[in-house]
Amino acid sequence: MTVKLGANRYGKAETRLVQVVRQGPVHHVKDVSVSTSLSGDMEAVHLTGDNATVLPTDTQKNTVYAFARRHGVGQIEAFALRLARHFVASQRSIHHARVEIEEYGWNRTGPHSFVRDGGEVRTCVVHHDEDGRSTVVSGLKDLVVMNSTGSEFHGYIVDEYTTLEPTTDRILATAVAAQWRHSDAGSDYGTAYAEVRRCLLDAFAGTHSLSLQQTLYAMGERALTACPEICEVRLAMPNKHHFPVDLSPFGLDNDNEVFFAADRPYGLIEGGVLREDAPDAGFAWE
Known part of the structure; x- marks a missing residue:
């Protein structure tokens, strides 16, 4: 019997991020959950445990936080695109990135006071590959x-x-x-x-x-x-x-x-x- 490695990906699921943007006494809140999945040259890590092509999931989590500080979250689709393009462009072994984000709403009750919106959750899924193709689903x-x-x-x-x-x-x-x-x-x-x-x-x-x-x-x-x-x-x-x-x-x-x-x-x-x-x-x- 012959077997081979099938489709695979790995990543960091549900990185919770809350960003407070301060504009004087008025604050704005972005509350999101970010999940990243990467795929590419991953045969060796599955077959022999060689991690040379693996970007750790902890690094993916840290990238989410660093990008929030450096660029801000803004529209979740744009934030997901920025992350996906970074992972593919910065690592030769990564050929495809998928980023999924859920955003949770807060209703303002004062300049810096909020109550959690119990209604719907905003979502997006972004894909980006080494050929430069991007798809955005809101x-x-x-x-x-x-x-x-x-x-x-x-x-x-x-x-x-x-x-x-x-x-x-x-x-x-x-x-x-x-x-x-x-x-x-x-x-x-x-x-x-x-x-x-x-x-x-x-x-x-x-x-x-x-x-x-x-x-x-x-x-x-x-x-x-x-x-x-x-x-x-x-x-x-x-x-x-x-x-x-x-x-x-x-x-x-x-x-x-x-x-x-x-x-x-x-x-x-x-x-x-x-x-x-x-x-x-x-x-x-x-």
């Missing part, structure tokens, strides 16, 4: 939304195991995880983030839904129509089921007013929407 997760009406579900396959009753009026709730791919590295990432987020929310609220799949497509289509700088949107949307409670044993009716919010199991709807001329995604989503 995103968000844990964006919890709900329509209390304007959602139906009927006309589906019915077999001997089906018990779900069709409905023309249900609660539609989900926690949106969305990623969107930029056509070119170097976009105005902050402006694009705000616009895509607005489009996702507007489409969710404005679509009379016959299925969560239909709503997913409408959200992606709205973002692509409004934002020419992005070429593809991918969405994962768990269906947060709300079931009307049977109150008849207590002599009470329930006209879609009292619900049981079930946390699991749940339907999970995933899909992508892209322009017909979108460039090849390559490794963008890995």
Whole structure:
């Protein structure tokens, strides 16, 4: 039997970084988690334990902190690009770098006082390789939304195991995880983030839904129509089921007013929407 080394990468996961930028009495906070992954000339370290081509994960962590001090964090996509390009350019053995960042929001309550935003998390994944190719995927997760009406579900396959009753009026709730791919590295990432987020929310609220799949497509289509700088949107949307409670044993009716919010199991709807001329995604989503 012959075996060989397959695809591999290594890095430092979830380096926690908080940067306070002081502008006189007014402070600004960037709170992020940075994960770096490197790949390249790594056969010897796997086969013989020779570490000559390995940039230690502790060094990767230190680079994150040093770059925050030297350049500032700013837009997380730009920070991730700066790190990825550095790792590939500075080490001959590193042929590809992947940097993933999550950003956690803080709401200002004073010049230097903040309360943690319990809402969605901003995300990005950046790839850069030795050929100079860069891909930037921005995103968000844990964006919890709900329509209390304007959602139906009927006309589906019915077999001997089906018990779900069709409905023309249900609660539609989900926690949106969305990623969107930029056509070119170097976009105005902050402006694009705000616009895509607005489009996702507007489409969710404005679509009379016959299925969560239909709503997913409408959200992606709205973002692509409004934002020419992005070429593809991918969405994962768990269906947060709300079931009307049977109150008849207590002599009470329930006209879609009292619900049981079930946390699991749940339907999970995933899909992508892209322009017909979108460039090849390559490794963008890995």
